[in-house]
Amino acid sequence: MNWDIMISSVPTLLSGVPLTVQLVGLGEILGLVIACLATWGRLSGNLAAVGVSRLYVFVFRGTPLLVQIYLIYYGLGQFPAVRESVLWPILREPYWCAILALALNTGAYTSEILRGAILTIPHGQVEAARACGMGRWLTFRRIIVPIAIRQALPAYGNEIILMVKASSLASIITLLEITGLARRLIPQTYAVFEIFIVAGLIYLGLNFAIAQAVRWAEWRLTPHLRARA
Template identity: 50%
Template structure:
């Protein structure tokens, strides 16, 4: 195996890493905000909003992400109302279309994950909070949201990792992120194994960092569930 070629390929792919990270960060951030909106509509009790949220979740969970990306990138340009709207400067850009499609897709999955976290909150905890005078936004901020987020975190971490890998699809709409640059290198060098091996290593490292970050976050949020150490117990007895 040509070590020199692997090294040069790795450097070339690393130059495209900022584009991959930007795709990932924007899609997860926007998708998370959309998911909160969708899950609010889903549990609002309003039949119209709830029905809209159910349809949204069904569409974006039930259709392939690649088709969604193609429909947004190639399909929206077919409508003159879109081409003459204030959104056209953004929707004609491959990067913006890729971010939009990734965000819309992850919002559908994340909304169901968040809804599962909300349903996992014990009714007794909510009743206890109401008994001491909590209601409305205070109840959500102090009780519902923290507990629901802890329950949803393991599943949401999986969705975030999947979004990192899904950024590779952006290469099919001419966004030159890591996978797109890898495909271009293969068309120039015909060395598929070495190029994709370097790309795989980059994605593995990125996902490893993400998983470790979520593991640390989950560890920090579940501190109250861990058994106290012997030093803590001895200190409590001494006091």
């Protein structure tokens, strides 16, 4: 074990943390929007919307993220129409391609989490809201959303951790986040295990922080389950 290399690799690898956090954060925000749309389509009862949402979830859950990243980064650029469109300055950048791929990927999994959460809402709750004279929107805002968020939170926390791990694939399309930097350091130093340990500890630290944050959010959102002081 070479401690010098290990210690000197810490600042280099830590410098990849902001990029990882950006990929996860932006991907997660965009993914949540996509997931909401997909869940809405899936539960809308409209045959076309249900079909499109199901197809989206099936394709993005059934294929590896690597295929999705390659398809967006290399595949779309094959078409002259894409290269001449207004979107090209975005789709040309590996940064935005990675975020788009991560968002589409997590959106498919998250929409299933949201769908499950909404389906577990007791029917009586919605009926009671109706009986109180609440409209569709008010029922959604006051009854469905608060219960669904509590239901979905634990699974959503797992999804964020999976997303941190998935963001390492951005290194394959040249982005130098934590894994990308580790991949570059290994042939420079020949210290595979040392660099692996440092990079691994950084990821474990990130994931631990996320798990704690989700646990805290859960605690905040379920005051009714806590013993009264």
